[in-house]
Amino acid sequence: MIFDSYEAYRASDFKPKVCILGSGPAGTTIARKLGAAGIPVVVLEAGSREFSDESQEFYRGTTVGDPYFDLDITRLRFMGGSSNHWAGWCRVLDKQDFEPKTWAPDTGWPISRADIEPFLPEVHDILELPDFRPDVPISDDIRWVQLIKSPAVRFGEKFADELDKSKNIALVLNTYATELAGDGKKVTGARLWSNGKDAGAFSADYFIVCTGGLENSRLLLWSNQRSNGGVVPNATALGRYWMEHPTFEGGNAILADYSEFEVDAVNEAFFSPTLAAMERLQIMNFGIRLIETPYAGVKSLIADLACTAPDAAEWVAYQLSQNLRCAAQLYVAWEQAPLASNQIELSKTDVDHAGVPRIELHWKKLPLERRTILEGLKLFGTTLIEKDLGRVRIMDWLANGQDYPTDEELAGHHHMGGTRMGTDVTKSVVDANCKVHGMDNLYVGGSSVFCTSGECNPTTTITALACRLGDHLSKVVGV
Amino acid sequence: MSFFIKKISRRAIMQALIAMPALQLFRKLPDSDRPDADPDEIVVVNGWVLKRSDLA
Numbered sequence: 001m002i003f004d005s006y007e008a009y010r011a012s013d014f015k016p017k018v019c020i021l022g023s024g025p026a027g028t029t030i031a032r033k034l035g036a037a038g039i040p041v042v043v044l045e046a047g048s049r050e051f052s053d054e055s056q057e058f059y060r061g062t063t064v065g066d067p068y069f070d071l072d073i074t075r076l077r078f079m080g081g082s083s084n085h086w087a088g089w090c091r092v093l094d095k096q097d098f099e100p101k102t103w104a105p106d107t108g109w110p111i112s113r114a115d116i117e118p119f120l121p122e123v124h125d126i127l128e129l130p131d132f133r134p135d136v137p138i139s140d141d142i143r144w145v146q147l148i149k150s151p152a153v154r155f156g157e158k159f160a161d162e163l164d165k166s167k168n169i170a171l172v173l174n175t176y177a178t179e180l181a182g183d184g185k186k187v188t189g190a191r192l193w194s195n196g197k198d199a200g201a202f203s204a205d206y207f208i209v210c211t212g213g214l215e216n217s218r219l220l221l222w223s224n225q226r227s228n229g230g231v232v233p234n235a236t237a238l239g240r241y242w243m244e245h246p247t248f249e250g251g252n253a254i255l256a257d258y259s260e261f262e263v264d265a266v267n268e269a270f271f272s273p274t275l276a277a278m279e280r281l282q283i284m285n286f287g288i289r290l291i292e293t294p295y296a297g298v299k300s301l302i303a304d305l306a307c308t309a310p311d312a313a314e315w316v317a318y319q320l321s322q323n324l325r326c327a328a329q330l331y332v333a334w335e336q337a338p339l340a341s342n343q344i345e346l347s348k349t350d351v352d353h354a355g356v357p358r359i360e361l362h363w364k365k366l367p368l369e370r371r372t373i374l375e376g377l378k379l380f381g382t383t384l385i386e387k388d389l390g391r392v393r394i395m396d397w398l399a400n401g402q403d404y405p406t407d408e409e410l411a412g413h414h415h416m417g418g419t420r421m422g423t424d425v426t427k428s429v430v431d432a433n434c435k436v437h438g439m440d441n442l443y444v445g446g447s448s449v450f451c452t453s454g455e456c457n458p459t460t461t462i463t464a465l466a467c468r469l470g471d472h473l474s475k476v477v478g479v
Numbered sequence: 480m481s482f483f484i485k486k487i488s489r490r491a492i493m494q495a496l497i498a499m500p501a502l503q504l505f506r507k508l509p510d511s512d513r514p515d516a517d518p519d520e521i522v523v524v525n526g527w528v529l530k531r532s533d534l535a
Binding site: 382385395 | 526
């Protein structure tokens with residue numbers, strides 16, 4: 001069932017056991033799992049069926065530190081959530097992303113990749129993916145990895161009919177849960193905002209917060225403040241260890257043979273370090289996105305010359321007024337080192353229309369990350385030399401220690417951490433089952449539970465974790 | 480120089496450049512006169528990740 005307003009929902013006699021906040025990839029996936037298990041579940045979506053400026057306005061916020069996107073454009077507040085602007089890139093976090101890195105504090109998950117692998121067949125169905133091929137080591141240091149450009153499922157569109165016909169799922173649009181109330185052991189209810197005004201309290205046996213990698217922290221921080229610590233009793237890490245995938249053009253490459261690496265439909269291939277390389281150099285995971293732009297004719301000659309005489313080739317290209325320094329661009333995205341001070345805070349001065357403090361995001365990149373991409377591009381360049389595949393040039397800003405460019409992508413719109421998973425209650429918010437520490441009936445879904453970010457786009461892992469949480473809740477909640 | 484370049488074909492320019500030992504003039508060679516230099520050593524020159532023999 002889909003209700004376009006809370007008022008319409010209230011007129012029904014639907015009695016949910018579980019309340020999910022948010023209808024993005026995590027919320028929708030968990031709802032479908034619970035609905036399939038015969039468990040009545042209500043999904044409260046703050047937005048409507050379509051994008052609106054009025055809804056997005058609730059997402060405004062500020063950023064302190066490194067340049068970042070406006071917080072009301074880096075995510076979407078309507079049915080299907082941020083899947084509505086997802087580019088569709090798919091890959092699951094690497095096995096080593098779940099393991100602690102001894103050289104990077106606060107890394108490692110309480111679960112392993114094997115814990116989510118049983119759910120990957122479901123993920124492939126949901127995201128309409130072919131099977132992943134295994135990584136291909138091209139040297140001791142570099143793996144040729146696969147990111148699948150999927151059809152970019154819009155969860156709202158894809159599952160609207162299914163949700164509408166479901167007897168066990170009620171999706172309620174235009175209904176904003178402004179805060180949860182709790183007594184330190186259980187969530188006792190939610191406060192709702194609908195149709196421009198307070199809509200009273202809402203209760204259910206279980207609450208699952210799936211409002212996104214920024215909003216999950218905001219809701220829980222505000223709820224905890226209002227409940228005097230009754231919603232997240234162990235709140236030291238709440239909002240902290242927030243992560244992104246910074247993304248910049250880091251270099252160029254000349255390839256001797258452009259058929260060496262099979263590229264996808266948009267001429268891209270991806271490379272990451274081996275665990276041995278990360279351990280030896282004490283760097284984080286990274287992804288190099290090679291975008292081929294092969295030349296023909298004399299341009300190809302210049303590119304060939306650049307393999308052995310780069311300065312000369314560059315000089316010729318300049319004289320010919322051609323940007324022919326390379327035949328491929330290398331974009332780098334990387335795993336951020338988890339840092340407690342990269343955090344979501346509540347604004348002390350600015351609130352949204354419902355009176356909820358807006359986000360103040362504190363975010364900075366670390367010197368370790370800078371070293372990661374510099375060493376990473378050197379590793380990739382060395383690998384191309386060793387295998388006689390081509391040559392790499394590192395961009396001036398990176399090679400010469402200049403500031404990060406401010407006119408590029410900046411990051412991936414991937415919001416991770418803030419309610420991270422763990423066993424240490426001072427450094428995590430949820431346990432291995434995504435249950436908030438100390439609370440009997442409060443769970444968190446989505447990338448805010450990520451302990452580390454890996455280098456790949458998060459939606460595949462988000463969906464796998466949601467399948468796992470849905471499976472777990474089906475057993476916990478029962479019929 | 481730009482005027483001269485535009486008056487001749489690109490292929491001619493390339494052929495001349497490839498043949499010209501004067502290419503050295505456009506290169507910055509780190510320790511190029513070191514007699515014990517390993518030709519397979521990885522060096523970074525103007526951001527390029529190269530092996531030393533690329534510069535020979």
